[in-house]
Amino acid sequence: MAYSTLLFEQTDDLALITLNRPEKRNAISTAMIEELLAALAEAETSAARVVILTGAGKAFCAGMDLEALRAISSHSTEQNLEDSRRMARMFRRLYTYPKPLIAAVNGPAIAGGSALATLCDFTLAVPDAKFGFTEVRIGFIPAIVSVFLRRQIGEKQARDLLLTGRIFGAEEAQRLGLVNEIVPHEILLDRARELAATLIAASPSSLAATKRLLLKCAEAELDRELDLAVWENAGIRATADFREGLAAFLEKRAPKWGSD
Secondary structure, X not given: OOOOOEEEEEEOOEEEEEEOOXXXXXXXXXXXXXXXXXXXXXXXXXXXXXXXXXXXXXXXXXXXXXXXXXXXXXXXXXXXXXXXXXXXXXXXHHHHOOOOEEEEEOOOEEOHHHHHHHOOOEEEEOOOOEEEOOHHHHOOOOHHHHHHHHHHHOHHHXXXXXXXXXXXXXXXXXXXXXXXXXXXXXXXXXXHHHHHHHHHOOOHHHHHHHHHHXXXXXXXXXXXXXXXXXXXXXXXXXXXXXXXXXXXXXXXXXXXXXXX
16 A cells, blocks of 8 residues: 555565654654554554554654644534544554554654554664654543553543643653653664564564453453544644644644633
């Protein structure tokens, strides 16, 4: 399949997916979501045993594309629900992917980009990588990612990151358990391939069964929470704070929040 927003390479036991919109800091568009889902499906049916996800250029992923954000302001309720479901589908796919997934985070991973980076089984990051779940800063809600983040780092730590929307570095991300290793830029992909080789040497049946077991323990609860999160994600878009926050973000000014 030909892709316009990413690159897909598969060699023997390894597949490499590279987010490829460097001029947009690999920001997430509707097309990228659909193509990432397609690339993951292609890798799943291929001979690849492990998948590496990285970004082209200086950023891993800057979050939602500005054009996508502009479009949201004129969406209907049903369009907002479909958009939220699409995002939830992508995040769930990463979290539940049957083959080992390694994120090689080559630069900033912000908002939805943080989710792409940290929902993989392993997250390797360069020393100057930045993370942040910044949705509250623009009147949005980190609803979908919160479902996964609470499971990864616990509720107290998740409240800190989600309620403040603060940016944090690779070292803190590692302390929180969102990053496995901090790796110099020049050997990031080499280290990802080295880790992939370790996984490829293990039993594929055992790896698949282990991932399946980890998911099945909480699958019903996960889907229930994601459904609730989708509705919350779509609902916030009808609020005055969201309209003001989005306008302020696009106009590069401080938001003027209402009093209610």
